Amino acid sequence: MTAPLTSPLPGRLAGKLRVGCIGCGRMGGAILFGLAARKIPGLTLCGCNRSPEKMEPLAALGVEAMPGIPELAAKADLLILAVKPYQVADVLAAARGHLRPGTLVLSVAAGVSLDRIAKGVGDGVAVARCMPTTTALVGKGIFAFCFAPGPHVEEWRTPLLELFGRLGLCLELPEEKFTDFSALIGAGPAYVFAMMQGLVQAGVTLGFPHAESRRMVGELFAGCAALADGGTAPLMQLRDDVCSPGGLTIAGVNVLDRAGLSGLLVDAVLAARERGREMER
Numbered sequence: 327m328t329a330p331l332t333s334p335l336p337g338r339l340a341g342k343l344r345v346g347c348i349g350c351g352r353m354g355g356a357i358l359f360g361l362a363a364r365k366i367p368g369l370t371l372c373g374c375n376r377s378p379e380k381m382e383p384l385a386a387l388g389v390e391a392m393p394g395i396p397e398l399a400a401k402a403d404l405l406i407l408a409v410k411p412y413q414v415a416d417v418l419a420a421a422r423g424h425l426r427p428g429t430l431v432l433s434v435a436a437g438v439s440l441d442r443i444a445k446g447v448g449d450g451v452a453v454a455r456c457m458p459t460t461t462a463l464v465g466k467g468i469f470a471f472c473f474a475p476g477p478h479v480e481e482w483r484t485p486l487l488e489l490f491g492r493l494g495l496c497l498e499l500p501e502e503k504f505t506d507f508s509a510l511i512g513a514g515p516a517y518v519f520a521m522m523q524g525l526v527q528a529g530v531t532l533g534f535p536h537a538e539s540r541r542m543v544g545e546l547f548a549g550c551a552a553l554a555d556g557g558t559a560p561l562m563q564l565r566d567d568v569c570s571p572g573g574l575t576i577a578g579v580n581v582l583d584r585a586g587l588s589g590l591l592v593d594a595v596l597a598a599r600e601r602g603r604e605m606e607r
């Protein structure tokens with residue numbers, strides 16, 4: 327059974343988990359914001375960001391703005407690295423030496439391997455990777471996790487998945503599937519927003535005011551997601567249920583099929599995976 331979103335953390339973390347985040351931009355900010363909004367008893371949140379003004383909206387939610395990486399590294403039980411991949415080495419160098427044994431360093435940096443992070447933090451520190459989505463901001467994130475073998479990892483696996491379970495769906499994947507996951511799900515919001523934008527544009531073309539078109543299309547996606555999620559019906563059947571023979575919808579769907587929408591989406595994901603692999607090399 328899923329724990330209520332605001333219930334205390336279970337087990338060894340109950341009443342005493344300090345989560346710190348280095349880099350509070352789009353992704354780090356989304357995770358901290360999502361956790362802060364849930365007001366989980368016993369959870370303390372802190373962060374630091376190169377440009378301090380990004381901490382202001384988070385501080386308003388109770389996230390403590392720390393003066394620098396050493397102070398944050400010394401304080402956090404769970405330290406999230408949410409800087410750009412090319413900044414990870416410098417950040418780890420600044421944190422190393424301040425981390426306590428048993429701390430978990432969780433990197434969300436795309437393409438930075440467990441091995442690289444583990445070498446950067448030194449002995450006695452547990453290491454994991456997470457590939458998140460920005461939808462964590464609204465408690466609808468999708469998170470892939472993998473763990474480096476090490477002495478404290480087993481203590482962290484369940485509580486970490488439980489904590490991030492408050493922000494959405496958590497999966498454990500082998501590290502070699504991370505690029506596939508990034509291409510399909512990490513990049514996913516961009517594909518979905520592109521489709522939404524196209525339909526909003528169609529609404530405006532039909533004469534609906536922009537705001538109204540956007541509101542309707544937003545509800546359409548939310549409703550379809552709920553319908554697809556709640557049932558076991560194949561997606562093709564859900565699609566066909568809307569298409570009356572000889573009707574208006576099938577005329578529109580035929581255009582999408584002729585343009586090869588499904589094939590285009592597959593190609594987009596494969597292109598993203600290829601680029602991800604290039605970036606890892």
Ligand SMILES: NC(=O)c1ccc[n+]([C@@H]2O[C@H](COP(=O)([O-])OP(=O)(O)OC[C@H]3O[C@@H](n4cnc5c(N)ncnc54)[C@H](OP(=O)(O)O)[C@@H]3O)[C@@H](O)[C@H]2O)c1
Pocket residue numbers: 348349350351352353354374375376377380395408409410411413417434435436457458459460512
């Ligand atoms: N955005 C996504 O959808 C997404 C999805 C999956 C994974 N990720 C991963 O998440 C990570 C962050 O991406 P992002 O999109 O959130 O980038 P971002 O918005 O640029 O955030 C990175 C933040 O790190 C801060 N920073 C850089 N160096 C720092 C330092 N030494 N100390 C403290 N803060 C520092 C930056 O501060 P400034 O304000 O000074 O630049 C910036 O706010 C990346 O590794 C990316 O691969 C992102």
